[in-house]
Amino acid sequence: MNLDFATIFGLFGSFAVITAAVLIGGSATAFYNLPSVLIVLGGTFLVTTMSYSLFEVLRSQRLILRALFKPHRRPIEVAMDMIELAERCRGRGILKLQDYISQGDPESFQNKSLQLVVDGLPADEVNRILSNELKAMSARHNSSAGMLHRAAEVAPAMGLIGTLVGLVQMLSSLDDPSTIGPAMAVALLTTFYGAVLANMFFSPLASKLERNSAEEVLINRIYIASATSIGRQENPRRLEMVLNTLLPPTERVQFYN
Template sequence: MDVVSIIGTILAFVVLIVGAILKGTDVSALWNPAAFVIVFIGTISALLLHTQGKVLKRAAGMLKMVYQPPELHPSDLISRVIGWSEISRRQGLLGLEPHIDAEDDPLVKKGLQLLVDGSEPEAIRTTLELEVATREHADLQAAKVYEQGGVYSPTMGIIGAVLGLMAVMRDLTDPAKLGHGIAAAFVATIYGISLANLLLLPIGARLKALINKQTQVREILIEGLISIAEGDNPRQIESKLQGYLV
């Protein structure tokens, strides 16, 4: 569980509520059903029209990564690669076969299987890099859904504000209702801008950072497996892979 992301999400709501109180606004004024429908449902409808269903489904599934990021330990992976290298030097590449079923990551399984099958280093690189690139592209497309939502929601907020002002303009004969009506109209703008800048855009940026980190770890794996295929000794492999760590 990523405590920092949870705190950030909670603060996003606290900032609005405390800000409203400090400005002398009644907290209940922040709730407006019509504005909620226009901004939130409007943003979702725009995303449904803009994005393919499978991308939306992937984006929804990736949201949990923000609060429960995958365990990525490059140094541990390097140690495992070194261990595979030592096994292959003692027992040959076939000695790695028992270790395939023990792995959970499909990419690791495929890489070890390619080694055991005696594939050429370039064939291993081509196969694994293609899979990594395909997965990265799909993940980035899903992360962009949140960024696109961050583009649409402020516009939905403006639409909600304009519609609210139109309703107010029809009731100019009653000055007592003007202040309340105008305040309610701008709630939609608050919803739109807050949804974009406090949630959607940060979530998109966070997912992109996690995807880049995953890709880096996968690159370590590919380089390590190719080095084993080329017959490099464990110390050479370790020295090469340490270059990925900062």
């Protein structure tokens, strides 16, 4: 995995633009209000936890960080490598895969799929095991993205609740002018915090997590198709045709041309 500089640039850049606008327009302290922070941040976290479970929320933190990273290899590069590996196995035998596996990460999806082939499992069994693991991985990613989408829905709602709290406090203390300002600050800043969190943090990260997950699923489907083809000792030219049905039209491989 490599850092996704587009995500980092967009995330920090958008907050930097808002910060610059605040500083140019006046004092930054005017945009800080502890009750508003508690209502929006605390309320968003707690209500999102209600929608899932505490275990799911804590487990998703690691997956959410994946939105800041992207796969270090493109699907077309993976497809080319797997066709080359299939060609090598056709000439030297499947057991030669063990040398290739020993050079990589044993926990990677690629090495797991190839190890099943080396262990002699039938191709259909390899395909079933890997497909089930891929479904489980995709479900975890979708759960984390759904949690971010849910937080994006809750944050503006908590901002609205904070606005109502501030308005009630203001209207109940109209006889004391000194309390109108702080109550109005709560009313406006909670809406501001909720809008910023939802539209500049939760929603973009959810979209990027879904995009990265889709690309990782595509790469793992290439591994599944390749491992199944190698296990059946099929002609690598057929594997090229199969992989091209998975890849986008602009990234299809032409290994034998």
